[in-house]
Amino acid sequence: MQHVSFGVLGPVEAWAGGHPLRLGPPQQRTVLAAILLNEGAVTSTGELTEALWAHEAPAGAVKTVRTYVSRLRAVLAPTGVTIESVARGYVLRAGPDSFDLSRFRELTAPLPAPASAADRADRARQALETFRGEPLAGLDGVWAETHRAQLSSLRAATYETLFAAELEAGHHARAIAELPAVIKQFPFRERLRELHILALHQTGSRAEALAAYRSVERLLREELGIEPMPALQELHRRMLQNDPGPEPLPAPATRPAQLPPAPAVFAGRDSELRRADELLAAFGPGPAIVVIAGMGGVGKTSMALHWAHRLASRHYDGGQLYADLRGYGPYDEPLSPADVLDGFLQALGVTTAGIPGRLADRAALFRSLLADRRMLILLDNAATADQVLDLLPGAGTSLVIVTSRGTVPDLVVRTGAAMLVLRPPDHDEALALFAARAGHDRVRAERAAARDVLELSGRLPLALAVIGARAAASTHLPLSAIAADLHAASGTLSAFRRPDAAFDVAAVLSWSYRSLSDSAAEAFRQLCLHPGPDLSADAAASMLARPVAETRGLLAELVAAALLTEHRPGRWVVHDLVRAYGHEVGLDLDPPQQREEVFRRLLDHYLYAGRTANSRLFRRREPIVPDLPAPGVIEPDTDPVAWFDAEHPALLTALHAAAQQGFDRHAWQLSWVIRDYLNRQGLWHLLQTSQEAGYAAAVRGGEPRAEARTMWGLAIVESKLGRYPQAHVWLRRALAVFEESGDREAVVRTHVLTAFALSEQGDWAAALDHYRLTLALSGTGTHPAERAGALNAAAWASAKLGRYADAVADARTALELAAHLSPSRLAATWDTLGYACFGLGDAVEGAKSYRRAIELYRRHGAPALAAESLRSFASMLDRAGRSNEADEAYWEALTLVAGADGPHAAQLRAEISRTLAVPLPFGQ
Known part of the structure; x- marks a missing residue:
C-alpha cells in the first residue's frame, strides 16, 4: 500500500508516493473535500448533495453523487485507500500524518507547560506552513465559500498566536515586518491590528502606531458601522497617555472546555x-x-x-x-x-x-x-x-x-x-435512534414490531430513549412484547414513566405546562380533546367557545411553550404524547360534562362547516338536517374546495372519534358530508372506512332513513371497487326503506345510483333505462342540478351505446342548466359532450368541450378527474389519427397525477404509463 496524503489547505489535492493524483473536475473534488472535512466521521449523501448544489439539487442528484464517489474510488484504488460506504453515507479514514488539516490541528494544540514564547512561535510557524494557499482553492459555491471562510479563520487565529508569541519573545522587528502582509489578507481581524499597533508603539514608532489605529478605526466605521473592540480602544487610550509598555489583553490563564460529553447515542438529524x-x-x-x-x-x-x-x-x-x-x-x-x-x-x-x-x-x-x-x-x-x-x-x-x-x-x-x-425525527432517523439503543440485530429481526414502537412513541426521542433502554435491559423480551405493552397503554403515558424526572415524559411535559397562563393552560387541556391530525383556528375557537382573535393569542402562547406546533400557516398540531399528557391533566382538573361540551362543539363545527362546503361545492339540497350547533361554534365562510382540501383529514378523525365516543348522530352525518368530496378525489379507501363507520353509527342510532342514506355511500364504494353485486344489495335495501316511507326524492336518488352502478359495470343499456326512469319520476319540480345530473348521465350512457346524436342533445340540455351545476358536475357534462361530439365526427367541438372540462377540473382541485378527462381526450385524438397531439395529452395527464394521492390517481398513472410505454413516474 502506498502512502497517500490529502490536502484541503490550498487546492484540494491528493498524493500517492509523493506524486499527485488526478482527482477530476471541481465537483468531484468538492465531494472529496466534504468527506475529508468530516475527519473520519460519516458524511451523508444529503451533505454531499448540499455541498454540490446548495438548495437546488437536480432530480438525479443522488445518482450523480454516487458516480463521483465511484470515480474517486477508482482514482484511489491503486493506493489501497478507499472511500467506504456506511449507513446513510461515506467515510474516508486519513490519519494525522496523511491529512494537512489534521497536521494543522496537531501543531496548534496547546504545548505542555512550561513552553517558552519562542517555542509557541515556532509551532505556530510550522502550523501555518501546512497552508499551500487559499483553502479549497478552485472550488465554487455556497458550501465551498462557507468552509473556506472557516478554514481561513483558523489560519488567521494562528497568525495571532504567532505574533503574540513573537512580541512576548521580544522579536518586535520580525512582527512589524510580517504583520502588514497578513493584515492585508485579514483586514477585519482586530487582534492582528492590535498586535501591529502594539509592536510599533513598543519600538518607539508612536506616530506610526497612532496612524495604524486611525486606519483601523476608519475602516471599521466605514465598512461595518462599528467601533474598534474594547482592547484596541484601551490600547489607544494608553498610547495617548504615552504609557511606555501597554500590553494587549492577555489570553485567559485557562482554555475552558466545559461542554458535557457528546450524546453516546445520536442518529439522523x-x-x-x-x-x-x-x-x-x-x-x-x-x-x-x-x-x-x-x-x-x-x-x-x-x-x-x-x-x-x-x-x-x-x-x-x-x-x-x-x-x-x-x-x-x-x-x-x-x-x-x-x-x-x-x-x-x-x-x-x-x-x-x-x-x-x-x-x-x-x-x-x-x-x-x-x-x-x-x-x-x-x-x-x-x-x-x-x-x-x-x-x-x-x-x-x-x-x-x-x-x-x-x-x-x-x-x-x-x-x-x-x-x-426541531420536530420529531422522521421514520428512518427514529428507527436508527431506537436501533442504536435496543440493538440493530433485534430491530432487523422484528421490523414490524419496531415500526409499532416508533408510532406508539410518536417518534419522540425521549420516549424512544426510555423504551430503547427498557429493550436493552430486557433482552429476553421480543420487541413484539414491548410493542404490545405500548398498545395496551395507548393514549396514556404509563409506559414512559421513570423514577428520574429528567427521563419521565410526563414530568418533562409538566415543566412546560406549568409555565402557561391560566387561560392558556385551560385551552391546552381542551385542545388536547381534538383527535388530530391538526386543527385550524376556527376549529380551536369552536372548541374553546372563544372569538377567533382571542383563540389565536392562546395558540401563540402554546406554540411559544412548545406544546403546540404551527406546522404550516394556520394549521396547528399536537404531538401524540403531548395530547396524552393533556388528556391526563384534563381528567384531573376538568369536569366530565365540560369535556363533553368541548368535544360536541368540535363535532358541530366540522358538521356545519362541512355541510355548508358540501352544499356549495356540489350545489344540491342536503337531505340531512343537523341539530342546531352549540353556542360558540364557528362556521367559516371560505372556498369549499380549499376547506375540504385542508380539513378532510381532521374531519375523518373527528368522524371516527365521534363513533367511538357515542356521538352516533354526528358520526353518520359527518360520513354524509365527506362522502362526495372523497369520491370526487378518488380516495376510495378513505371513502370505504368513512361510510362503514357512518352506517354502523346509523344502525346504533336506530334511524332507518339514516341507515338507508349511509347505504348509498356503501353502494358507491362497492361500485368504485368493482364489487357490483354487493352495491346492488345496498341499493335495493335503501330503495325499500324510501318507498315505504314515501320519500319520492330519495327514491329518485336511489335509481340514479343504481344506474351509476350499472354503468360502472358496463351495462349501459340497463343504466340508460334507469336514467330515463329517474327523469320521468323526477318531473318538473325536481331541483335543476339533479335534473341536469340525470341528463348528463343519460347522455353518457347513450354515447357508450353509440347513440351520439341522443347524447349530444341530452348533454346540451344539461348545459342549459349550468348555473345550477357545481364545477365538477359542469366539467363532467362538458366531458360527455366532448366524447359524443368526437363520436359524431365533430373533432373541433369535441376538443373545445374536453378542454373546458379539463380546465374546470384543474381550477377546482380535482387533478385525477382532469387527468381522466385528458386520457379520454387523448384516445379520441388517437382515433382521429392525430397521434402527436394525443401523446401530448397523455403526457399532460401523467404530469397531473404524478404526485397525486389515492388509488384512482395510482391506477391512472399505471394505465397512462403503459399507454406511453414509459416507466412509472417518481419510481412508483
Whole structure:
C-alpha cells in the first residue's frame, strides 16, 4: 500500500508516493473535500448533495453523487485507500500524518507547560506552513465559500498566536515586518491590528502606531458601522497617555472546555445539522447566536451538544463555556445570569476577588474578555430572553447556542439570533435512534414490531430513549412484547414513566405546562380533546367557545411553550404524547360534562362547516338536517374546495372519534358530508372506512332513513371497487326503506345510483333505462342540478351505446342548466359532450368541450378527474389519427397525477404509463 496524503489547505489535492493524483473536475473534488472535512466521521449523501448544489439539487442528484464517489474510488484504488460506504453515507479514514488539516490541528494544540514564547512561535510557524494557499482553492459555491471562510479563520487565529508569541519573545522587528502582509489578507481581524499597533508603539514608532489605529478605526466605521473592540480602544487610550509598555489583553490563564460529553447515542438529524451550519455561515462580522427550539423530549440538548462538539475543536480555539439555565425542570427558580457569569468569569481565569458585584459590571467584564476570542458558548434550557441577554459577547467571532422550549421571540428581535425549530425525527432517523439503543440485530429481526414502537412513541426521542433502554435491559423480551405493552397503554403515558424526572415524559411535559397562563393552560387541556391530525383556528375557537382573535393569542402562547406546533400557516398540531399528557391533566382538573361540551362543539363545527362546503361545492339540497350547533361554534365562510382540501383529514378523525365516543348522530352525518368530496378525489379507501363507520353509527342510532342514506355511500364504494353485486344489495335495501316511507326524492336518488352502478359495470343499456326512469319520476319540480345530473348521465350512457346524436342533445340540455351545476358536475357534462361530439365526427367541438372540462377540473382541485378527462381526450385524438397531439395529452395527464394521492390517481398513472410505454413516474 502506498502512502497517500490529502490536502484541503490550498487546492484540494491528493498524493500517492509523493506524486499527485488526478482527482477530476471541481465537483468531484468538492465531494472529496466534504468527506475529508468530516475527519473520519460519516458524511451523508444529503451533505454531499448540499455541498454540490446548495438548495437546488437536480432530480438525479443522488445518482450523480454516487458516480463521483465511484470515480474517486477508482482514482484511489491503486493506493489501497478507499472511500467506504456506511449507513446513510461515506467515510474516508486519513490519519494525522496523511491529512494537512489534521497536521494543522496537531501543531496548534496547546504545548505542555512550561513552553517558552519562542517555542509557541515556532509551532505556530510550522502550523501555518501546512497552508499551500487559499483553502479549497478552485472550488465554487455556497458550501465551498462557507468552509473556506472557516478554514481561513483558523489560519488567521494562528497568525495571532504567532505574533503574540513573537512580541512576548521580544522579536518586535520580525512582527512589524510580517504583520502588514497578513493584515492585508485579514483586514477585519482586530487582534492582528492590535498586535501591529502594539509592536510599533513598543519600538518607539508612536506616530506610526497612532496612524495604524486611525486606519483601523476608519475602516471599521466605514465598512461595518462599528467601533474598534474594547482592547484596541484601551490600547489607544494608553498610547495617548504615552504609557511606555501597554500590553494587549492577555489570553485567559485557562482554555475552558466545559461542554458535557457528546450524546453516546445520536442518529439522523442530517437536515437539521445542515440547516444549523447554514444559519451559522449566514452571520456576518460579530458573534453568532443560534436558538434551537422545540417541545420537551424532542432532542434539543442532544442536537446542540452533537453540533457543538463537531464545531468546537475545528473552529473555536478559544474554548467552550456551558450552563444549564434551568428554565424548565424540577427547579424552584431558573439560574440567574449573575450566577452564570460568576462561573464563566472564573473559568476564564478571573479570580473570585476580581469578579464585580453588579450584574452589569460582570457582563461588561465578560464581554471584554471575549471581545477578540473565538469561543463556543452553549446556554441550555433557557426560559426567557432575559436569562440570556447578559451572557452574550458584544464583539468578536464567538458562537452562542441557546436551547429553549419556547421560541424566545424577544431574543430573536433584540439580538438578530437565528432560529432552528426541531420536530420529531422522521421514520428512518427514529428507527436508527431506537436501533442504536435496543440493538440493530433485534430491530432487523422484528421490523414490524419496531415500526409499532416508533408510532406508539410518536417518534419522540425521549420516549424512544426510555423504551430503547427498557429493550436493552430486557433482552429476553421480543420487541413484539414491548410493542404490545405500548398498545395496551395507548393514549396514556404509563409506559414512559421513570423514577428520574429528567427521563419521565410526563414530568418533562409538566415543566412546560406549568409555565402557561391560566387561560392558556385551560385551552391546552381542551385542545388536547381534538383527535388530530391538526386543527385550524376556527376549529380551536369552536372548541374553546372563544372569538377567533382571542383563540389565536392562546395558540401563540402554546406554540411559544412548545406544546403546540404551527406546522404550516394556520394549521396547528399536537404531538401524540403531548395530547396524552393533556388528556391526563384534563381528567384531573376538568369536569366530565365540560369535556363533553368541548368535544360536541368540535363535532358541530366540522358538521356545519362541512355541510355548508358540501352544499356549495356540489350545489344540491342536503337531505340531512343537523341539530342546531352549540353556542360558540364557528362556521367559516371560505372556498369549499380549499376547506375540504385542508380539513378532510381532521374531519375523518373527528368522524371516527365521534363513533367511538357515542356521538352516533354526528358520526353518520359527518360520513354524509365527506362522502362526495372523497369520491370526487378518488380516495376510495378513505371513502370505504368513512361510510362503514357512518352506517354502523346509523344502525346504533336506530334511524332507518339514516341507515338507508349511509347505504348509498356503501353502494358507491362497492361500485368504485368493482364489487357490483354487493352495491346492488345496498341499493335495493335503501330503495325499500324510501318507498315505504314515501320519500319520492330519495327514491329518485336511489335509481340514479343504481344506474351509476350499472354503468360502472358496463351495462349501459340497463343504466340508460334507469336514467330515463329517474327523469320521468323526477318531473318538473325536481331541483335543476339533479335534473341536469340525470341528463348528463343519460347522455353518457347513450354515447357508450353509440347513440351520439341522443347524447349530444341530452348533454346540451344539461348545459342549459349550468348555473345550477357545481364545477365538477359542469366539467363532467362538458366531458360527455366532448366524447359524443368526437363520436359524431365533430373533432373541433369535441376538443373545445374536453378542454373546458379539463380546465374546470384543474381550477377546482380535482387533478385525477382532469387527468381522466385528458386520457379520454387523448384516445379520441388517437382515433382521429392525430397521434402527436394525443401523446401530448397523455403526457399532460401523467404530469397531473404524478404526485397525486389515492388509488384512482395510482391506477391512472399505471394505465397512462403503459399507454406511453414509459416507466412509472417518481419510481412508483
